[in-house]
Amino acid sequence: xxxxxxxxxxxxxxxxxxxxxxxxxxxxxxxxxxxxxxxxxxxxxxxxxxxxxxxxxxxxxxxxxxxxxxxxxxxxxxxxxxxxxxxxxxxxxxxxxxxxxxxxxxxxxxxx
Amino acid sequence: xxxxxxxxxxxxxxxxxxxxxxxxxxxxxxxxxxxxxxxxxxxxxxxxxxxxxxxxxxxxxxxxxxxxxxxxxxxxxxxxxxxxxxxxxxxxxxxxxxxxxxxxxxxxxxxxxxx
Numbered sequence: 001x002x003x004x005x006x007x008x009x010x011x012x013x014x015x016x017x018x019x020x021x022x023x024x025x026x027x028x029x030x031x032x033x034x035x036x037x038x039x040x041x042x043x044x045x046x047x048x049x050x051x052x053x054x055x056x057x058x059x060x061x062x063x064x065x066x067x068x069x070x071x072x073x074x075x076x077x078x079x080x081x082x083x084x085x086x087x088x089x090x091x092x093x094x095x096x097x098x099x100x101x102x103x104x105x106x107x108x109x110x111x112x
Numbered sequence: 113x114x115x116x117x118x119x120x121x122x123x124x125x126x127x128x129x130x131x132x133x134x135x136x137x138x139x140x141x142x143x144x145x146x147x148x149x150x151x152x153x154x155x156x157x158x159x160x161x162x163x164x165x166x167x168x169x170x171x172x173x174x175x176x177x178x179x180x181x182x183x184x185x186x187x188x189x190x191x192x193x194x195x196x197x198x199x200x201x202x203x204x205x206x207x208x209x210x211x212x213x214x215x216x217x218x219x220x221x222x223x224x225x226x227x
Contacts, residue, residue: 036216043116043202043218044155087154100216101171102147102154 004088009107012078020073020106022088027068031091034100035062035073037084044087044102047073083110114138116219118203124225125193133188133222135203142208144186145170145216146178148199155202161186162208193226200224 005023012018024033035047048055048062050071055062061074075082087105119134137144145160147170157170161180175197177189186205190197200223204216 043204043221044216045218046215049215101157104152104154 003090003101004103006086006088006103006106008104009109011109011111012075013111014080015077018075018078018082018108020075020086020088020108021070022072023070024088024090025069027090033062033064033068033071034089034091035060036087036089036102037082038087038105039081039084047086078108078110080110080112083108116203116205116217118201118219118222120222121220122223124227125190126227127193127195129193131190131193133190133201133203133224135186135188135219136184137186137203137205137217138184139205139217140183141205141217142183143206143216144180145204146176146186146188147202147204148172148197149202149221150199158188158201190224195226198224198226 032049032051034049036044037047038044048057048060050062050064054064063072085105085107087102089100089102091100116137125131142163146158147155148158149155156172158172158176159167159170159178161167164180164183167178167180175191177191180186200221202221203219206216
């Protein structure tokens with residue numbers, strides 16, 4: 001059950017912005033959109049989440065389409081440390097009583 | 113504040129052996145979960161718990177048992193190890209409830225090989 005769809009891989013130059021897309025066309029009205037990333041040989045780490053409005057934090061921005069069927073994670077100025085697999089998830093409206101699932105994510109390569 | 117800790121970091125088992133992967137968190141999180149990650153794949157949810165005494169199955173629960181006797185600890189038991197259980201296992205925890213960010217904190221993982 002592919003709840004979200006992401007490109008398998010993307011490349012970006014260091015110090016340039018990166019836009020990572022995610023499609024979640026079957027999202028319900030109360031599902032949140034979550035982004036995690038996994039650096040090599042580490043556990044995933046939380047990046048950002050949102051419901052309807054665009055969200056910003058110290059790591060990234062999340063732009064959510066008006067119909068909520070897609071979203072974009074924005075890294076404003078990529079560094080080599082941002083090379084990771086990025087996962088987009090949907091859910092969490094009833095967190096703890098549902099099963100958040102990770103897909104295979106987008107492998108982001110940063111070119112020096 | 114150690115966050116989420118997992119032991120052991122590495123383990124090799126023979127087919128049919130049993131063992132327990134340990135997970136502990138010191139953030140007083142209600143929600144804890146176990147995932148497995150096979151090479152080149154995303155994470156799959158094995159079991160989760162929303163509080164002491166409460167557990168439920170995830171996507172791939174067969175061959176694994178869990179219990180939650182305290183808020184801090186959430187051990188994962190492999191009953192009779194099989195080569196198909198060779199994987200990296202991650203434990204995660206999070207707050208629950210109104211206003212919770214749903215941010216899950218992950219441990220560093222346990223790399224398990226079953227021969």
